[in-house]
Amino acid sequence: MRRPLVVANWKMNTNLSDAIVLATAIRDGVENISGVEVVICPPAIWLVEVSQIIHKEIGHLGLGAQNIHYMPDGSYTGEISAGMVRDVAKYVILGHSERRKNFAETNDIIARKTAVALDTGLIPIICVGEEKKSQNSVSEVVTQLKESLFGINKNELDQIIVAYEPVRAVGAEEPATPEHSARVIDQLREVLSIQTPILYGGAINAGNIYSFVQRPEIDGVLVGRDSLNAPGFIKICRIVSEYKRMV
Numbered sequence: 001m002r003r004p005l006v007v008a009n010w011k012m013n014t015n016l017s018d019a020i021v022l023a024t025a026i027r028d029g030v031e032n033i034s035g036v037e038v039v040i041c042p043p044a045i046w047l048v049e050v051s052q053i054i055h056k057e058i059g060h061l062g063l064g065a066q067n068i069h070y071m072p073d074g075s076y077t078g079e080i081s082a083g084m085v086r087d088v089a090k091y092v093i094l095g096h097s098e099r100r101k102n103f104a105e106t107n108d109i110i111a112r113k114t115a116v117a118l119d120t121g122l123i124p125i126i127c128v129g130e131e132k133k134s135q136n137s138v139s140e141v142v143t144q145l146k147e148s149l150f151g152i153n154k155n156e157l158d159q160i161i162v163a164y165e166p167v168r169a170v171g172a173e174e175p176a177t178p179e180h181s182a183r184v185i186d187q188l189r190e191v192l193s194i195q196t197p198i199l200y201g202g203a204i205n206a207g208n209i210y211s212f213v214q215r216p217e218i219d220g221v222l223v224g225r226d227s228l229n230a231p232g233f234i235k236i237c238r239i240v241s242e243y244k245r246m247v
Contacts, residue, residue: 002197004213004244005161005220006237007039007125008227009066009093009201019046022230023053029234031058036220036241039064039091039125040227044080051088064091064125067099070112082113082120092117093222095127095148097167107147114148118156125222127201128188129165142187149191157193163222164188165201170224175203175212182217189217206235213243220244 014022019042030038041064042050051063069079085092094117095110110126117124128144130137145162152160164185166176175181178200185198192198200212201222212218220240227233 002195002219004036004240005039005197005199006036006233006240007064007091007093007161007163007199007201007220007222008041008233009096009222009224010040010042010227011066011098011224012043013228014042014046016046016049019043019050020053022228023050025230026233027054027058027061029230030061030237031055033234033238033241034060035245036060036237037062038237041066041091041093044085047085047088062091063089064093064123065089066093066096068092068094068113068117068122070109070116072116082116082122086120086122089122091123091125091161093125093127093163097127097129097165097170101167107144108150110148111150111152114160115151118152118159123159123161125161125163125199127163127165127222129167129170129202131167138184138187141184142191145188145191154193158195160192161197161199162188162192163199163201165222168202170202175200175208178211178215178218181212182215185217204236206232206239209236209239210243213240 037060039062065085068082094113099105114124181200197219199220199222204221205226
């Protein structure tokens with residue numbers, strides 16, 4: 001059985017005091033929630049501070065970065081390497097639509113980052129998603145995933161996480177429909193291992209999470225804006241835990 005996951009992507013939000021308060025609230029709120037793995041991905045500058053807040057005794061609560069460079073070191077001002085992240089965190093988000101759009105990251109770049117993440121011992125959370133819904137959108141997302149995994153061995157597919165995030169839903173008020181998301185994820189599954197968790201991301205909140213977690217194809221969610229609201233995010237974690245335990 002694949003492990004249910006809820007990933008919090010704080011994006012470029014929080015100052016230090018906000019990060020401390022939010023991480024502490026999430027830690028305390030999910031400590032007694034079982035059956036779901038929770039991953040907090042703060043801005044890189046707060047990784048060390050958040051790592052000190054998250055107790056290692058809470059085995060289902062992990063820490064992730066929002067990005068890495070594909071080179072191990074060198075003259076790359078402003079970047080962070082996989083090795084730097086691995087010292088404090090376990091996960092890294094790669095290929096988020098905002099990175100693809102705002103920083104011109106291609107599938108080739110994501111594949112290189114995925115390879116270095118795996119080589120370093122990080123668990124990559126690879127994001128894929130179409131710009132617009134069309135007759136070809138499913139095949140476009142599948143191609144995007146295949147190219148983002150170029151060079152990755154089949155025996156490494158158990159070590160990654162994939163997040164389907166239709167670009168039109170990222171930061172929007174309404175998510176994609178659970179039915180469409182399930183169809184896309186079902187096709188992505190053909191590329192991956194049966195054990196690879198596949199998440200949905202895009203306009204997820206405590207009010208609409210039910211319609212997604214009731215789909216057996218969807219193993220969890222990648223939460224953006226609503227991960228900055230501790231009570232709402234904790235409720236999402238609880239709902240995923242309770243519902244996935246029943247199915």
